[in-house]
Amino acid sequence: QDVSGNAAFLAFTPFGFVVLQGNKRVHFIKWNEVTKMKFEGKTFYLYVSQKEEKKIVLTYFAPTPEACKHLWKCGIENQAFYKLEKSSQVRTVSSSNLFFKGSxxxxxxxxxxxxxESSAKIKREPPEIHRWERRRRRRRHRVGRVRARERVAVIADESYSPADSVLPTPVAEHSLELLLLARHLNGAPCSIEEEKESEAGTPTAPEAAEPGALRALCPGAGGTPAPQVNKFVLSVLRLLLVTVGLLFVLLLLLIVLTESDLDTAFFRDIRQTPEFEQFHYQYFCPLRRWFACKIRAVVSLLIDT
Structure with a gap:
């Protein structure tokens, strides 16, 4: 917004600084005429020196101090990029006066x-364009692919032998439980006959201890380590809560010391910044008045009772 409260659109172009209000161009300032740009809190200042030694200061208001600072940085970048002739002429720009610290x-x-200049020195060869007529051979290619697939299917059916793919059944002791466990881990379903055979052979006392041994050998088949994960998450949450609490206490301590009557150089510099002044007038003073009203109301209630 401008000084009168109307909405304004600011634009940085290769030729200069443009201010628009709706579809109308209000100001057009060349980069050579812009002498200085600075910001204080939400206020953006543009110093212009036109012909006949005529100086103008344009003032605009941003919604937040961060947006105003971003606008100031964009203006500095565009002016240096389009106005200067060499990058060695770029200088550090400050947003405040000589007596106050700023960005x-x-x-x-x-x-x-x-x-x-660097892009003009690049030698670019003209692109080569080759053109040819498009021939219709899609149908022939499709017929050839279908025939090749049929031949591969016939060869696969002739060369397949079920006896070659059957593995010998292990004869070792307790091999049936191992085979069922392996198929269960691999995701293969057990057949009905294998389930009946496993149910018929009920394990005795020493045999009943073997599933525990098999589970010990295959740790992936057991339960998930949920307690360890829960402990880790709880420890991380505790650390996060302690850190946030310490930061909150330090912030409150800094606010109390800054709002106190301590007259040191460190706190004096903090009080003179536009961000602190904005916090003091927009947040701290209303919050202090609100607490004072609440305390008075509570005290009056206690006195009446």
């Missing part, structure tokens, strides 16, 4: 003139 910014990179 500093320096454009890093090449300027527009250097980019155009």
């Amino acid at each position: 500093r910014f320096r454009y890093s990179g090449r300027v527009a003139k250097e980019v155009m």
Whole structure:
């Protein structure tokens, strides 16, 4: 918004700074006429020096201090990129006066003139274009592919022998339980006959201890380590809560010391920043008045009772 409260659109172009209101161009300022750009909190200032020694200061208001700072950085970058002739002429720009600390910014990179000169030196060969007539051979290719697939299917059926793919059954002791466990781990379903055979051979006392041994050998078949995961998550949450609590306490301590009457250089510099002034007038003072009203109401209720 401008000084009168109307919505304004600011634009940075290769030729200069443009201000629009709706579909109408209000200001057009060349980069050579812009002498300085700075911001204080939500306020953006543009210093212009036109012909006949006429100086103008344009003032605009951003919704947040972060948006105003971003606008200031964009203006510094565009002015350095389009106005300067060499990147060695770029200087560090400050957003405040000499007596106060403010944000500093320096454009890093090449300027527009250097980019155009380097791109003009690049030798580019013209692209080669080859053209040919499109022939219709799709149908022949499809017929050939179908015939090749049929031949492969016939050869596979002739060469397949079921006896070659059957593996010998292991004769070792307790091999049936091992085979069922292996198929269960691999995801293969057991047949009805194998289930009946396993149910018919009920294990005795020493045999009943073998599933536990098999589970010990195959740790992936057991339960998931849920307690360990829960302990790790709880420890991380505790650490996070302790860290957030310490940061909150330190922030409250810093606010109390800054709002107190301590007259040191460190706190004096903090009080003079636009961010602290905005926090003091927009957040701290209303919050203090609200707490005072609540305390008075509670005290009056206690006195009446």
